[in-house]
Amino acid sequence: MATKELVPQLDVILAAKRQYLSERRATTPIEAVRALASMQKRPQPILSSIPHQAPILIIGQVKYHAPERRIQTSSYDPVSLAMRHIHAGADAIALYTDETLYQGGLDDLVLVSRAINSPVISQDFILDEYQIVESRAAGASGLVLYAELLPQATLRALVSATQRNRMTAIVEVNNHEELDYALSLSPYVIGLSRHDLRTDEIRPAPLEEMRARIPSSIRVMITDALHTLDDVQMAANLHVDAVVLAEDLLQSESLMRQAEPLLRRDGTIFEGDL
Numbered sequence: 001m002a003t004k005e006l007v008p009q010l011d012v013i014l015a016a017k018r019q020y021l022s023e024r025r026a027t028t029p030i031e032a033v034r035a036l037a038s039m040q041k042r043p044q045p046i047l048s049s050i051p052h053q054a055p056i057l058i059i060g061q062v063k064y065h066a067p068e069r070r071i072q073t074s075s076y077d078p079v080s081l082a083m084r085h086i087h088a089g090a091d092a093i094a095l096y097t098d099e100t101l102y103q104g105g106l107d108d109l110v111l112v113s114r115a116i117n118s119p120v121i122s123q124d125f126i127l128d129e130y131q132i133v134e135s136r137a138a139g140a141s142g143l144v145l146y147a148e149l150l151p152q153a154t155l156r157a158l159v160s161a162t163q164r165n166r167m168t169a170i171v172e173v174n175n176h177e178e179l180d181y182a183l184s185l186s187p188y189v190i191g192l193s194r195h196d197l198r199t200d201e202i203r204p205a206p207l208e209e210m211r212a213r214i215p216s217s218i219r220v221m222i223t224d225a226l227h228t229l230d231d232v233q234m235a236a237n238l239h240v241d242a243v244v245l246a247e248d249l250l251q252s253e254s255l256m257r258q259a260e261p262l263l264r265r266d267g268t269i270f271e272g273d274l
Helices: 010-027 030-038 080-087 105-115 127-138 152-164 178-185 205-210 229-237 251-264
Strands: 058-063 093-095 119-123 142-146 168-173 189-191 219-226 242-245
Touching: 010 127, 030 127, 058 080, 058 219, 080 093, 080 105, 080 251, 093 105, 105 119, 105 168, 105 229, 142 152, 152 168, 152 178, 168 219, 178 189, 178 205, 189 205, 205 242, 219 229, 229 251
Parallel strands: 058 093, 058 242, 093 119, 119 142, 142 168, 168 189, 189 219, 219 242
Antiparallel strands: none
């Protein structure tokens, strides 16, 4: 069987997420999780203190790789990888664990948020307010909410719940329709993506048109992990405020030296305020 065929389909992943969520909710009522969340230190700001024309915020991605991808899971150490990313120049960490049925995301979030003194963003598939409170209790400072996966009413409720928990809501959109609704929610950050969650492939998306429609009061980031200098140039041309860098790029000194002028925004690339 081909490697790609072994990767669970998105519907299977979401069904497993809901089942696992139901089990956690039955074991630990949300009131107990809220109490734990209330004892955590205040979430660190993400982008709120960074003016336009500042250097692009670098977010290092910590990503679990399934054994189907021919990477040994026994070597996966999210804390070590997060610390290496910070040492390499990352301003924040994005924890991405949902390419498979891996269920260690919350434990990893706790470990990473305690190990580093930088904001941690959860890129889990958030489907319910319970997960938002769990993420706050685990130390997250921000969450990615995927407009592609959520009914509009649910997305609105989750953005509100994220803000009530003092975290940054990053709403990821792939098209104009999703962007229109996301803008009506006034999130602090809009995430632009070309990643097809169902096929795990990069698809055409009107990123330039969508970027032009986002008001200056809302920060913009590319939520797809960038792997190449061409990816970084694309993000720089879009005048975004933050990017997620994949491990292979962020941990390459030679590539980062070339990416630095694009990420610095010294006036050569960017002229005037958005």
